């Protein structure tokens with residue numbers, strides 16, 4: 001086994017010597033699975049990302065750096081939210097997130113289902129009133145309510161839109177007739193980029209100076225990320241992700257991000273590993289460009 005040097009500790013990256021005080025980047029695991037509709041298992045997502053991340057190379061060829069040495073990366077304890085209703089979960093995560101924003105940390109939240117993302121909105125919007133949201137996803141998530149709650153994963157972007165009026169959606173290839181109506185009524189189609197419409201420059205033009213990024217892993221093609229609840233065909237690829245993220249981090253002030261909806265498949269670690277690298281790459285683009 002050639003990975004022996006990474007056996008400990010059990011944190012993101014398998015990194016020794018990290019402290020909350022010195023780290024610019026912190027990982028916030030939110031193993032929440034309250035409202036997932038089809039596949040299940042997202043509550044295991046955070047631990048699978050952390051476990052895979054211990055086997056990544058710390059050195060990044062593209063950035064010519066051991067990313068963690070420039071940023072520091074401290075992994076917080078997973079939040080205890082599994083028993084909560086979506087609205088109560090949102091309130092609890094929002095409180096925790098606000099403390100991290102207050103402490104000036106770049107937070108990467110790892111899920112968990114997509115309903116966790118909206119908890120970042122109030123703390124970040126208070127600090128960055130112009131905040132826009134960049135969503136990587138197969139689904140529009142623009143339902144007003146879903147399965148009896150306004151805080152479902154199917155409503156994540158609708159809640160953001162209620163506040164932000166500035167969301168940019170990339171990789172989208174599935175939504176309901178009600179969402180289609182809503183998109184037409186609010187003239188949102190120009191901010192939606194299906195995989196065939198993927199265009200980095202046009203996407204970035206739509207974003208305000210301060211940006212929050214939410215990465216639903218089903219935005220990727222299921223051939224490279226099969227481990228999601230709704231693996232929609234016709235998705236985006238790793239190179240698309242790197243090209244977009246590198247440019248967004250260079251041209252905008254990214255103030256936080258999340259990677260959600262990993263539903264690990266036992267014995268098939270490729271989705272977990274890609275998720276871990278997605279987290280590490282975004283930290284790299286933030287602190288090493």
Ligand SMILES: [Mn+2]
Pocket residue numbers: 137138139216218219261
């Ligand atoms: Mn999705």
